[in-house]
Amino acid sequence: MHSHEKAEQVANELRSRIYTALRDGGLNAEPVIELACLLEEWGMRTPxxxxxxxxxxxxxxxxxxxxxxxxxxxxxxxxxxxxxxxRLWTALEQALMTVERDVRATGLSGTLRLVSPEWDDSGQAWVEFQGIHHGNGIRPGVGSDPQWALASVADATQEVIMEMIWGVWPVCSAHGLGLRAELGHEMAVWRCTGAGTHSVAPVGELPPEPR
Structure with a gap:
């Protein structure tokens, strides 16, 4: 391992120790001082x-x-x-359960789940549909806010589904245009770009397509 990679690893371990101690109580000076010294060595001088x-x-x-x-x-x-x-992973799984309601409402079947592929060393989560994961990874911090998690998981689900079906998903029934997941007024919604852009439904509440 190169010296820079080793220093990065040490810094990450120190930050994890500090975070855990802040969360659970019992933070002592050692990891805080050690991290400050390391940052100064890297030229990262802060207050x-x-x-x-x-x-x-x-x-x-x-x-x-x-x-x-x-x-x-x-x-x-x-x-x-x-x-x-x-708990951040759990929050994303719960968001995926909500998004799955939209997947089923639009007539799609197949296994939908959250995965962490071995090849991905970024530490992100990925949405897998019918055994394929594609598109956007989801950072752990997204799970800290339920609506942010919902919008991000919906976006990742959309990416992998469109890759699998080679088409647009989901579609606005009024305009025949694709929808996109966005945060609007602190709520995750599906929005259509037609007719001046409008909200179609909250994520998880798309109306069932007629059979």
């Missing part, structure tokens, strides 16, 4: 790293460590993995 390296460790209170630990995670764009926060 949090400066404070951590300039103040005596003994003067850092529990509140200080919490604040500075949160700042370091935010400044480095940390996002917990599914392994670290299984």
């Amino acid at each position: 949090a790293t400066r404070e951590l390296l300039e103040r005596p460790t003994a003067h850092l209170t529990a509140q200080d460590l919490t604040r500075l630990g949160e700042d370091l995670l935010r400044d480095t764009g940390f996002e917990p993995t599914f392994a670290l926060e299984p």
Whole structure:
């Protein structure tokens, strides 16, 4: 392993330790100071790293460590993995169950599930339809908001279904145009670009197609 890759691995381990301690309680100064030193070595100087390296460790209170630990995670764009926060995966699975109602309402059959392919080292989730996963991966952080999760899972489902059927899905019955999943007024909805763009239905509530 190259030195840069090893340093990245160490940084990720430290951030995971800090995140877990912030979540569960019991954060101590060691991982916070160590991460601040590593970031400084990389030339990433922030108010949090400066404070951590300039103040005596003994003067850092529990509140200080919490604040500075949160700042370091935010400044480095940390996002917990599914392994670290299984509830994020559960949230995406629940969103997929809602999207599946639209899949069945439009007459499509076949297994629909959430997967984490071995070839994907990004840590994302993928929607698999009829044994195929294609299109957009879904980052763990998406699972932190139910409606964001719903819109993202709907978008990923749309991508893989259209790849499988070689056609547009779902379709606006009024205009014959494809729909797209969007967040509107903090709700995941299917929107049509026809007639000035309009909402067709909340995700999970597409009307059944006539048989």
